[in-house]
Structures are given as C-alpha cells and as structure tokens.
Amino acid sequence: MGHMAANRDQLLARTRRIAGQVAAIERAIANEAGCAAILHQVAGVRGAVAGLMDELIADHLQSHVVAPGLSDAERAQGGEELLAAIRRYAR
Amino acid sequence: MGHMAANRDQLLARTRRIAGQVAAIERAIANEAGCAAILHQVAGVRGAVAGLMDELIADHLQSHVVAPGLSDAERAQGGEELLAAIRRYAR
Amino acid sequence: MGHMAANRDQLLARTRRIAGQVAAIERAIANEAGCAAILHQVAGVRGAVAGLMDELIADHLQSHVVAPGLSDAERAQGGEELLAAIRRYAR
Amino acid sequence: MGHMAANRDQLLARTRRIAGQVAAIERAIANEAGCAAILHQVAGVRGAVAGLMDELIADHLQSHVVAPGLSDAERAQGGEELLAAIRRYAR
Structure with a gap:
C-alpha cells in the first residue's frame, strides 16, 4: 500500500485496540457476564471497526484517486476499488 | 447471563473467529498489503460483528423478554436493555 | 396494530416529514442542484427513516412482546416478527 | 451538478419510487395495518435510500474526483465532499 x-x-x-475489545468480549462471554453489558461491548466494537474503515477509505481515496500525478487509468482503478469497498461495507 | x-x-x-479476522488485518497492515484487500477484510469483520450482535439480540430477546414465567417487571427491563442496545448499535 | x-x-x-424530505430531493435532482448538497439531503432521509424504524420497533416490542397479559404464544410470535424486522433492516 | x-x-x-414507498407507509399507518407489515415496508425504504445514495456516490466520485481533466484542487474538493457524505451517511 505504500502510502x-x-x-x-x-x-x-x-x-x-479493536483486538483488545474483541478479547474483552470473549472473556465476558466465557465468564457469563450480563448480556446487556456484552451487547454494549459489541456495539463498541462495531463503532471502532467503522472508524477503522473510515480511515482506510480516506487513505485510499487520497492516495489512489485524489493524489496529483496519478494516471487516468490509476484513478479509474482506485475509484472502482473504493466503490466496491463502500458497497460491501454498507450492505 | 445464564441462558x-x-x-x-x-x-x-x-x-x-472475529479475533482471528482482526489479527489478519493487523498482519496485513504491518506487511503493507494492498489497501483494496484490507478494505475487504475490514468489511468482512463488520459482517461478522453484525452476525454476533444479531445472535446476542435474539438470545436476549428470548431469555429476558419472551420467555414464559418472567415477571412483568423483568420483561420491561429486558425490553429496555434490548432497545438501548439496538439504538446504540444502529447509530 | 391497535396499540x-x-x-x-x-x-x-x-x-x-420523510415524504417532504424525499420531495425536496426530487426537486433538487430535477433542478440539478450541487451533488454534495444532494448527498447531504439523502443522508438526512436515511437518519429520519432510522428514527421511524426505531419508534416502530419500540412500539412493537412494547405492545406485542413486553405488555402484561399477552399469552406465551403471542409473545413468541411478536418476538419472531421483531427479529425478522431487525435482521432485514440491519442487513 | 451537470454530470x-x-x-x-x-x-x-x-x-x-422512494416517494411512492413512503406514501404507502403513510397509508398503512393511517389504516392501522399490522405493524410487522409496516416494519417490513420501512426496511424496504431503507434499502431503496441506500441504493440511491450508492448511485449518487458513484456519480460524484466519477465526475468530481476520477474524471480526466480535473485540476488537483477540484479533485481534492470532490474527495472532501465525498468523505463528508460517506461519514454522515455511515454514522
């Protein structure tokens, strides 16, 4: 990925950080923690994964589509990859 | 959680399984894998987290709201917890 | 639905209100408004639809699953309907 | 928007089509249709709104970021607008 x-x-x-949150959920399930608490932890992981995705999308857009000096073909490919990721993510 | x-x-x-997927993303980032591939892996984790949340919600609904023999107060509390989780998750 | x-x-x-927001998007597209503005309007509709879904889910949960006096079979059916809706919505 | x-x-x-779906929900609520059916209709609108957003994002990306012949400044602005829309939408 370079950039x-x-x-x-x-x-x-x-x-x-996400790995740590997932490990905490595993412990909570193993220890039979209250399920309202576990639901909350899972919602937290979802938010953290969305944040990671957001940062990756911003990086990809910047480096493979927006960056000065790319060829038209490179931008077209970078754009296709971005749309594929957004579509798969948003489903 | 008992149930x-x-x-x-x-x-x-x-x-x-989610922990394994997150570890694979960590390796991919460390090894500077292509970012289209990483975006794909993150979308996969998002789907797996949604699947876990779905199973937890179904469990909670069954055990703390639907199950025969609960008191009215227990059902009301189970329902509140469920809504709080859905709201936080869906945001 | 009664309740x-x-x-x-x-x-x-x-x-x-959602109908009004959708009508505004239709006008914006017809008038060739800037697409950043249109993207914003669509995001607003998405939020409003999520708010409506949230209210419907809370109503359904209260009336068909939590409410005192329901039979076990009614609660089971109400719970199934709720899960089906959440699953379809969250996909 | 031109493009x-x-x-x-x-x-x-x-x-x-989305306006028609919203009008159908309004009638269903007014006529006190079953709430499982209404939940289903709202999930359908959500999918249709996501489809519209997807098409707008693809258009915007193509016309304001990927298209050959744009200036670096135009691409940078088009990219910023796209990220803002995705962020607001995905929240």
Missing part, C-alpha cells in the same frame, strides 16, 4: 506507511502506526494502533 | 450457557460455546466460537 | 392508535399521529407526522 | 444530466432521469425515477 499507508505514513500512518501505518496509527492504523496498527487502531487495529490493536 | 447463554446453552449456546455459550457457539458465541465463543464466533468471537474467536 | 399504535396512541401514537399514530406521531408516526404519521414523522412519515410525512 | 448528473446523463442519468438524471434514472435518479429521478429512483427518488419517485
């Missing part, structure tokens, strides 16, 4: 190098650390930190 | 004991193993298996 | 009589007027008002 | 002229008729047809 991600710049904020790769930030993306990794976000992903690790 | 979850029945399908706790299934919920744990689902949660572990 | 909706109570807040039928409120649901109708919500629905008419 | 929309091409498929303005298609967008108008989509929007009118």
Whole structure:
C-alpha cells in the first residue's frame, strides 16, 4: 500500500485496540457476564471497526484517486476499488 | 447471563473467529498489503460483528423478554436493555 | 396494530416529514442542484427513516412482546416478527 | 451538478419510487395495518435510500474526483465532499 506507511502506526494502533475489545468480549462471554453489558461491548466494537474503515477509505481515496500525478487509468482503478469497498461495507 | 450457557460455546466460537479476522488485518497492515484487500477484510469483520450482535439480540430477546414465567417487571427491563442496545448499535 | 392508535399521529407526522424530505430531493435532482448538497439531503432521509424504524420497533416490542397479559404464544410470535424486522433492516 | 444530466432521469425515477414507498407507509399507518407489515415496508425504504445514495456516490466520485481533466484542487474538493457524505451517511 505504500502510502499507508505514513500512518501505518496509527492504523496498527487502531487495529490493536479493536483486538483488545474483541478479547474483552470473549472473556465476558466465557465468564457469563450480563448480556446487556456484552451487547454494549459489541456495539463498541462495531463503532471502532467503522472508524477503522473510515480511515482506510480516506487513505485510499487520497492516495489512489485524489493524489496529483496519478494516471487516468490509476484513478479509474482506485475509484472502482473504493466503490466496491463502500458497497460491501454498507450492505 | 445464564441462558447463554446453552449456546455459550457457539458465541465463543464466533468471537474467536472475529479475533482471528482482526489479527489478519493487523498482519496485513504491518506487511503493507494492498489497501483494496484490507478494505475487504475490514468489511468482512463488520459482517461478522453484525452476525454476533444479531445472535446476542435474539438470545436476549428470548431469555429476558419472551420467555414464559418472567415477571412483568423483568420483561420491561429486558425490553429496555434490548432497545438501548439496538439504538446504540444502529447509530 | 391497535396499540399504535396512541401514537399514530406521531408516526404519521414523522412519515410525512420523510415524504417532504424525499420531495425536496426530487426537486433538487430535477433542478440539478450541487451533488454534495444532494448527498447531504439523502443522508438526512436515511437518519429520519432510522428514527421511524426505531419508534416502530419500540412500539412493537412494547405492545406485542413486553405488555402484561399477552399469552406465551403471542409473545413468541411478536418476538419472531421483531427479529425478522431487525435482521432485514440491519442487513 | 451537470454530470448528473446523463442519468438524471434514472435518479429521478429512483427518488419517485422512494416517494411512492413512503406514501404507502403513510397509508398503512393511517389504516392501522399490522405493524410487522409496516416494519417490513420501512426496511424496504431503507434499502431503496441506500441504493440511491450508492448511485449518487458513484456519480460524484466519477465526475468530481476520477474524471480526466480535473485540476488537483477540484479533485481534492470532490474527495472532501465525498468523505463528508460517506461519514454522515455511515454514522
């Protein structure tokens, strides 16, 4: 991905936070925590995943579609990939 | 949660699968995989989290609202918790 | 639906507001308004539809699942209908 | 929006279909139709609104970000507008 190098650390930190939230849900289920609490934790993960997706979309748009110096064909491909991701995500 | 004991193993298996998907995203970012591929993986996690939420909501509805023998007060509380979770999730 | 009589007027008002928002989008497209503005209007309709769905779900849950005096079979059916709606909506 | 002229008729047809679905919900509420049926209709509108949004996003991306011949500043602005719409929509 190249362009991600710049904020790769930030993306990794976000992903690790999500991993931590998922591990907490696993423990909560194993320990038979109250299910209202577990529902809340899952809603939190959903928000964190949406935040990661948002950052990836912004990165992709910037680097593969908007960036000066790309060829028309590169922009067209970057745009197609973006739409495919949004469609799959929004379903 | 009690009622979850029945399908706790299934919920744990689902949660572990999500943990595995998140770990794969972390590796993909660390290895600078193509970002179209990463966007796809994140969309997959989103679907898996939605599936987990769906199962938790069905469990909660069954055990804390629908189940025969609950008191009116228990049903009212179970219903409130369910709405709170749906609202937070759907936002 | 019976139970909706109570807040039928409120649901109708919500629905008419959505109809008004959709009519405004139709005019904006016909008049070739800027597409950033149209995207914004569509996002607004999405929020309003989610609000209507939320109110309908809360009503249904209260009247067909939580309400004192329902039979076990009625609650079971009300719960099934609710899950079907949430699943279709969340997809 | 200019570029929309091409498929303005298609967008108008989509929007009118949504208006028809919303009008049907209004009648169903007024006539006290069963609430499972109404929940279903609202889920249908949500899908139709998502389809309209999807088409608008694809149009906007193509015309204001991907299209050959745009200036760097135009692409940057088109990209910002797109992200703002996706963020507001996905919330």
